[in-house]
Amino acid sequence: MNLKRRGSRGSGAALLAISIVAFILYAYFLLGSQYGIIILQFTVLAAVAILLAVLGWIGYTMLTAPRTEDDKPTG
16 A cells, blocks of 8 residues: 555655646746747637536537436326
């Protein structure tokens, strides 16, 4: 079990380091380069796409879910 914990701590440290480096690069390209507007547009586009994909997934799940006894009309 201790071996698994060390591996997970190493993965956690790697994820932390990658996220910090990615944020620094994102901030540099957003604020310190000529591509700031394009990067901002892609960021907003990605955020909207993710939100709409989640909403579509929820809708699809609700549409294709099997009916239970509580859902069936009584009449």
